[in-house]
Amino acid sequence: GAGVSQSPRYKVAKRGQDVALRCDPISGHVSLFWYQQALGQGPEFLTYFQNEAQLDKSGLPSDRFFAERPEGSVSTLKIQRTQQEDSAVYLCASSLPRGGPAETQYFGPGTRLLVL
Amino acid sequence: GENVEQHPSTLSVQEGDSAVIKCTYSDSASNYFPWYKQELGKRPQLIIDIRSNVGEKKDQRIAVTLNKTAKHFSLHITETQPEDSAVYFCAASILTGGGNKLTFGTGTQLKVEL
Numbered sequence: 001g002a003g004v005s006q007s008p009r010y011k012v013a014k015r016g017q018d019v020a021l022r023c024d025p026i027s028g029h030v031s032l033f034w035y036q037q038a039l040g041q042g043p044e045f046l047t048y049f050q051n052e053a054q055l056d057k058s059g060l061p062s063d064r065f066f067a068e069r070p071e072g073s074v075s076t077l078k079i080q081r082t083q084q085e086d087s088a089v090y091l092c093a094s095s096l097p098r099g100g101p102a103e104t105q106y107f108g109p110g111t112r113l114l115v116l
Numbered sequence: 117g118e119n120v121e122q123h124p125s126t127l128s129v130q131e132g133d134s135a136v137i138k139c140t141y142s143d144s145a146s147n148y149f150p151w152y153k154q155e156l157g158k159r160p161q162l163i164i165d166i167r168s169n170v171g172e173k174k175d176q177r178i179a180v181t182l183n184k185t186a187k188h189f190s191l192h193i194t195e196t197q198p199e200d201s202a203v204y205f206c207a208a209s210i211l212t213g214g215g216n217k218l219t220f221g222t223g224t225q226l227k228v229e230l
Contacts, residue, residue: 043160050215095216105150110159
């Protein structure tokens with residue numbers, strides 16, 4: 001079946017620009033996570049949704065970062081007034097299919113953001 | 117919060133040899149430990165995972181061992197092949213009724229040489 005998809009795959013933004021990154025989780029997955037992966041590093045947790053509820057946003061680095069999942073499926077990560085340190089790959093993952101193993105997180109291909 | 121350390125950062129082995137990657141974690145409440153393989157420019161893919169009620173798990177050429185007392189776990193790949201070359205990440209989390217955020221190690225670049 002279809003896996004987690006993300007768009008755009010690549011985004012170049014000028015410093016100060018706003019960007020929006022989209023995640024389409026696996027159909028039926030209740031949990032959705034966003035991670036930030038800097039070059040040569042492991043992914044770092046940003047935020048987590050269960051259905052439409054944002055239950056944990058402790059990893060968001062500043063109030064310039066905002067995420068939403070209004071209908072409990074597609075999610076958008078928005079970064080306002082982008083800075084060069086925001087350059088990274090943004091990964092989305094989904095998990096908890098009904099009746100399936102709760103813990104396995106399936107990752108999307110990521111959006112590579114470059115802020116100039 | 118949880119802290120995961122991973123060693124080595126790079127590992128080069130000859131084809132057919134074994135490779136071992138080690139991780140330690142800090143939060144004794146962590147009870148789920150997945151390993152992900154990430155090829156250059158690709159998504160992380162789960163290769164094996166283990167829960168804290170099990171000491172060892174094996175899947176063909178891949179095995180993971182867990183020592184809860186010492187708070188460390190290891191990935192073992194036997195009979196390595198060139199296609200095993202990638203970056204491997206360990207992670208730790210606490211399973212709850214809902215989601216479980218993963219804390220990742222810094223990764224190990226594995227190179228399998230012919």
